[in-house]
Amino acid sequence: MIQNRPMVNPFTSHGSLTFSHTTFKMATRSRKGKKCTVIGGCGFLGQYIVERLLEEGYKVNVFDMAQTFEDDRVKFFVGDLCQEKDLAPAISDVQTVFHCASPPPSSDDRDLFYRVNFIGTKDIINACKKAGVQKLVLTSSASVVYEGTDIKNGTEDLPYAKKPMDYYTETKVLQEKEVLAANSSEENFFTVAIRPHGIFGPRDRQLVPILVDTARAGKTKFMIGNGENLVDFTYVVNVAHGHLLAAEHLYKDSPVCGKAFHITNDEPIPFWTFMSRILEGLNYPSPKMGLPYLLIYYLAAFLQLLCLLLKPIKEFKPTFTPMRVALAGTYHYYSCQRAKQLMGYKPLVPVDEAIKLTVKGYAHLQNKN
Ligand SMILES: NC(=O)C1=CN([C@@H]2O[C@H](COP(=O)(O)OP(=O)(O)OC[C@H]3O[C@@H](n4cnc5c(N)ncnc54)[C@H](OP(=O)(O)O)[C@@H]3O)[C@@H](O)[C@H]2O)C=CC1
Ligand SMILES: CC(C)=CCC[C@@H](C)[C@H]1CC[C@H]2C3=C(CC[C@]12C)[C@@]1(C)CCC(=O)C[C@@H]1CC3
Numbered sequence: 001m002i003q004n005r006p007m008v009n010p011f012t013s014h015g016s017l018t019f020s021h022t023t024f025k026m027a028t029r030s031r032k033g034k035k036c037t038v039i040g041g042c043g044f045l046g047q048y049i050v051e052r053l054l055e056e057g058y059k060v061n062v063f064d065m066a067q068t069f070e071d072d073r074v075k076f077f078v079g080d081l082c083q084e085k086d087l088a089p090a091i092s093d094v095q096t097v098f099h100c101a102s103p104p105p106s107s108d109d110r111d112l113f114y115r116v117n118f119i120g121t122k123d124i125i126n127a128c129k130k131a132g133v134q135k136l137v138l139t140s141s142a143s144v145v146y147e148g149t150d151i152k153n154g155t156e157d158l159p160y161a162k163k164p165m166d167y168y169t170e171t172k173v174l175q176e177k178e179v180l181a182a183n184s185s186e187e188n189f190f191t192v193a194i195r196p197h198g199i200f201g202p203r204d205r206q207l208v209p210i211l212v213d214t215a216r217a218g219k220t221k222f223m224i225g226n227g228e229n230l231v232d233f234t235y236v237v238n239v240a241h242g243h244l245l246a247a248e249h250l251y252k253d254s255p256v257c258g259k260a261f262h263i264t265n266d267e268p269i270p271f272w273t274f275m276s277r278i279l280e281g282l283n284y285p286s287p288k289m290g291l292p293y294l295l296i297y298y299l300a301a302f303l304q305l306l307c308l309l310l311k312p313i314k315e316f317k318p319t320f321t322p323m324r325v326a327l328a329g330t331y332h333y334y335s336c337q338r339a340k341q342l343m344g345y346k347p348l349v350p351v352d353e354a355i356k357l358t359v360k361g362y363a364h365l366q367n368k369n
Contacts, residue, residue, distance in 0.1 A: 035094040036247070037061040039081055039124065040101025042068040044204050045139060045196075048240040049098055050074060056244060063090040064101065082120040084127055091131045096247050099124055099179075100139035104206060105168040106317075117171035118178070125182045128189065135190050135250040137243055140176040142197035142232070142262055142334045143169050148326035152230070154334045156195070156260045165323040176260060183258030190250040193260040194242050197334055201236030201354065202361025208278060212365045214319055215284040223272040224320075225293040225329035230268035232333040235354035238347040239263055245343040261339040267351045268333035274355070281359030283367040293329035300325045 036053060040046040041062030047069065053060050054073055063077045063086075079086025081101055091097055099121065103112050121138070128136055145151065145158040148165050160177070164170040176193045183191040200207050214220050242263030249256040276286035300322045307316045339345035349357070 034096065035059040035061070036096040036098065037063055037077075037091045037094045038098045038100065039063045039087075039090075040099065040139075041074075042066065043100060044201075044206075045199055045236055045239060046098075046100045047203065048201070048236045049100060049243050052237075052240045052244055061090050061094060063087060082115060082123055084123060087124065087127050088131065091127060091133055094131075094133060096135040096137065096250075097124070097128055097133050098137045098139070098243060098247070100243075102139075102168075102172075105166065105323075106206065106210070108167060108317075108321075110167040113167045113171040117168075118174040121175040122178055125178060125191075129182075129187060134188055135247055136179060136182070136192075137246050137250070138176065138179040138191065138193045139243070140179075140193040140195045140260060141169070141172045142195040142264070142332075144173045144176055144195065144260075146326075146332055148322070148330065150229075150331040152331050152333065154262075154332075156262060156338055165326060166321070169323075180258050180260065185252055185257075188252070190252070190254070190257045192246045192250055192256055192258070194239070194246055195260055195262050195334070196234050196239040196242070197262070197264055197332070198231060198233040199236050199239050200233050201358055204236070204358075208282075208358065208362050208365065210319075211275060211278060212282065212284070212362075215279055215282075215367075217319070219319060220275075220279060220284065220287055222289050222291045223275075223287040223328070224291055224296050224325055225272075226290050227270055227272040229271050229329060229331045230333050231271040231274065231327070231331070232264040232268050233274050233351065234263065234265045235347070235349045235351070235357075237349050237354075238265055241348050242339060242343075242345055245339070245345055249343040255342050259338070259342075261343070261345075262334040262336045263339055263345065264334055264336045265347045265349075265351050265354070266336050267347070269351055271328055274351075277355050278359060281355065282362060282365055293325075296320065297322060297325045297329065 036058050038046050038050050041050050042064035050060055061075045067076045067078055077090035081087055103116055144160055147161045147163055160173045164173060179191050179193055279286040300320045303318050304322060
């Protein structure tokens with residue numbers, strides 16, 4: 001049954017998003033007739049991975065909580081990844097599993113994150129091994145090393161965050177560790193973790209929708225900090241491309257096995273320049289003046305504490321959580337040198353073009369006033 005999310009067919013809704021405008025051709029290694037499953041394949045990133053896999057001639061199963069698009073070439077399985085009985089039929093007889101399912105960071109539900117991202121990922125690993133799956137590609141996050149302080153050109157060697165800023169990040173760390181540790185030549189089971197950062201593009205359910213809601217509530221009059229902090233925002237097509245490259249490079253004795261890879265646009269941009277370009281593109285005013293970063297950060301931390309105390313009486317969801325304030329006011333950009341070297345990664349769509357495509361994809365959220 002098709003469920004009630006904006007119904008899009010990723011193969012027809014944004015012709016400009018296909019890869020035909022690039023000259024890129026995937027290496028032909030072992031791709032013909034390969035079967036794979038995308039867990040979370042109805043989500044924002046998941047749909048782009050599916051699109052790309054189909055273009056590359058894969059046979060694709062999608063496993064998700066609900067079916068949100070239709071495509072005759074895809075076999076859909078609906079269920080909860082934490083339920084082995086739901087998952088097993090979706091991954092039987094496939095060579096590769098892409099795992100890009102997660103509850104949204106905004107849910108801030110500790111138990112849910114722990115159950116889905118940590119326990120559920122362990123279940124996926126076991127189910128894959130049982131089913132004879134050979135390759136597991138996890139969508140992790142560059143934020144597994146982020147603790148709210150500046151990261152400039154961070155490499156994959158940075159230690160995991162000792163004090164993750166939210167439950168989402170905490171369980172992304174646990175999840176990534178499990179997946180990388182599961183890599184085993186002896187068992188013919190190869191794993192890799194892709195760490196994207198700030199994924200954006202048409203159909204995203206977080207960045208642009210939250211930004212527009214914030215603008216509509218009149219809360220984007222000021223920027224947090226001085227507006228100079230560089231950040232990675234990564235176009236979803238480039239992230240999907242990184243996932244396919246990783247799968248293609250996962251085989252016995254490959255240097256890719258058991259490693260994490262940053263996948264970015266390799267073009268860090270000041271946080272507020274990026275936000276302003278989206279806001280202005282959608283006809284919303286962009287912030288011109290900055291507020292002191294630390295002042296806003298401590299205000300957000302205080303507000304969070306207050307919300308926690310008031311939770312038994314009434315639940316409030318502040319727009320500016322300490323995590324979001326930190327993301328808006330610090331440097332956080334990462335080197336994707338390792339992905340370039342070991343799997344020939346290169347972003348397909350530059351930031352400037354990606355912003356234009358994104359603004360075009362959100363015409364329905366344009367400010368008409
Ligand atoms: N967006 C970003 O900026 C970044 C995202 N990531 C990672 O990328 C991945 C994809 O994110 P994104 O596409 O933005 O997220 P989406 O929420 O769009 O997609 C996630 C999908 O997973 C599904 N899902 C959630 N829980 C379960 C479950 N228990 N069983 C089966 N399916 C489930 C969701 O279903 P439903 O909607 O019904 O809950 C949804 O379709 C995630 O792992 C995320 O952590 C990493 C870095 C940055
Ligand atoms: C200041 C304000 C209200 C901006 C709106 C945009 C934000 C909602 C996004 C800006 C950076 C984004 C981001 C993520 C979610 C959406 C933002 C906070 C992630 C936390 C999503 C999951 C990840 O793995 C890391 C992302 C970092 C950047």
